[in-house]
Amino acid sequence: MAARAYRFAIFDELRPVLARMQGPIGEWDDVVPGGVMLWPGMLVGVLAPDGRVFACDTFSDGPWYEVTAEHEACFLIVLGAEYRAAPELLGLLPLRPAGATNCAGCGGTGHERGTGWVCFGCGSLGWVRVEAESVTAPAPVRPPGR
Numbered sequence: 001m002a003a004r005a006y007r008f009a010i011f012d013e014l015r016p017v018l019a020r021m022q023g024p025i026g027e028w029d030d031v032v033p034g035g036v037m038l039w040p041g042m043l044v045g046v047l048a049p050d051g052r053v054f055a056c057d058t059f060s061d062g063p064w065y066e067v068t069a070e071h072e073a074c075f076l077i078v079l080g081a082e083y084r085a086a087p088e089l090l091g092l093l094p095l096r097p098a099g100a101t102n103c104a105g106c107g108g109t110g111h112e113r114g115t116g117w118v119c120f121g122c123g124s125l126g127w128v129r130v131e132a133e134s135v136t137a138p139a140p141v142r143p144p145g146r
């Protein structure tokens with residue numbers, strides 16, 4: 001079964017900013033009507049008016065998909081805040097929950113050591129949820145039929 005789309009809560013103060021950021025975005029407008037292009041790089045990201053994020057790996061010419069992983073959605077928001085000069089977007093990012101640990105990939109800074117690139121592993125948050133760290137643990141046995 002497909003994972004649920006990650007969805008940001010669009011707050012009222014952000015709406016005029018998003019409205020200003022809209023505009024002719026060419027091919028993306030067909031994919032996400034009314035969306036805001038965040039980043040036109042190898043991983044193109046578009047923020048939909050309902051808070052979902054859509055992405056397309058242009059390096060592999062891949063199809064558009066709804067972003068389901070929090071770190072990937074946050075990664076694109078942070079890139080968008082920088083690329084589109086819209087720091088207001090950062091207000092969408094989740095607050096660090098109790099129990100989160102510093103991201104090992106960036107040491108908690110949100111940017112990769114050396115390159116300074118936005119850290120994909122944590123979406124530039126600098127922390128990872130405890131649940132996300134247990135991804136490699138054996139999956140729990142589920143009863144048939146869920």
Ligand SMILES: [Zn+2]
Binds near residue numbers: 108111123125
């Ligand atoms: Zn990180």
